[in-house]
Amino acid sequence: MKVFLSADIEGTAGIAHWDEAERTHADYAEFRNLMTAEVVAACEGARAAGASEVLIKDAHDSGRNLILDRLPPYARIMRGWSGHPDGMMFGLSSDFAAAIYTGYHSKAGSEANPLAHTTTLRISRLLLNGEVASEFTINALCAARHGVRSAFLAGDAEICADAGALVPGIRTVPTMEGFGRAALSITPARARDEIREGVEAAISALAAGPTAQLPSLEGPFEVVIEFVNATDAWRVRWYPGAYASGPRAVGFKAKDFFEIQRALRFLTS
Known part of the structure; x- marks a missing residue:
């Protein structure tokens, strides 16, 4: 095991x-x-x-x-x-x-x-489907x-x-x-x-016998990253599919959670 x-x-x-x-x-x-x-x-x-x-x-x-x-x-x-x-x-x-x-x-x-x-101190909040995420x-x-x-x-x-x-x-x-x-x-x-x-x-x-449950992976998913600094939000907005989502914030949507992970890999770097 x-x-x-x-x-x-x-x-x-x-x-x-x-x-x-x-x-x-x-x-x-x-x-x-x-x-x-x-x-x-x-x-x-x-x-x-x-x-x-x-x-x-x-x-x-x-x-x-x-x-x-x-x-x-x-x-x-x-x-x-x-x-x-x-x-x-x-x-x-x-x-x-x-x-x-x-x-x-x-x-x-x-x-x-x-x-x-x-992930980084440059982020003030990260939201997944509207909920603040860790x-x-x-x-x-x-x-x-x-x-x-x-x-x-x-x-x-x-x-x-x-x-x-x-x-x-x-x-x-x-x-x-x-x-x-x-x-x-x-x-x-x-x-x-x-x-x-x-x-x-x-x-x-x-x-x-399984006790801890598997969290749901049913999409679609939307991640919104609120940055401390507006210049970070402007920079990562150029990731394919990313969009402005309010002041200092960038969003990204996907049906598959791996695509959310892939986007986070670049949007938070």
Whole structure:
């Protein structure tokens, strides 16, 4: 049984500032370590539930964050960015039993995490069919496109709630919640314990019979990207099929969700 793990950092227990997520800053080393520890805990939970392999996508910033020598021997690691529209889910395919997520965070426009964003800080909000979307929204729909259920997520409290609304039955571990520029977090040790136990329970439940539902992929779809700066909106408007959708906003419509992913790959770059 293979499990896919998409690992981000801004929802890692304890994180509160962008300096802690930037590889060029001294604070990064500590939180790179904590990100890795949460990933290892998720791997251990998947292994305890019978996973023979965990494919990890290092999905933060450069895609080169995890401390490789800490990863278990049954794991494989996808580092860097291929340019494929699957993005944070690249490497996933239909032969995986489940997708799990660590270090995930609230969507752009939210006040629930000091580091809330969607893909890039140049975006103020991303809407899918009129609803404000997160990175998890896009990634869970990408997993569903491959026929893979999203079984577990660890991250801030709001993204856990959003995940539960999009994917009924998904198990979550809320690691933190934001208050302006402050964050109230559980300890990293507690987060690791809960992630390990939560992933094991989630994967075991899937093995006994699907619990986490597949979100609907019935089109048509419309994505609208609201940019912070009007010049970004003007620039990406030249993508084939894109159109102005209000001040600083660009829209794109498609019947197939992969076409939405392909458009996002270029509209957000």
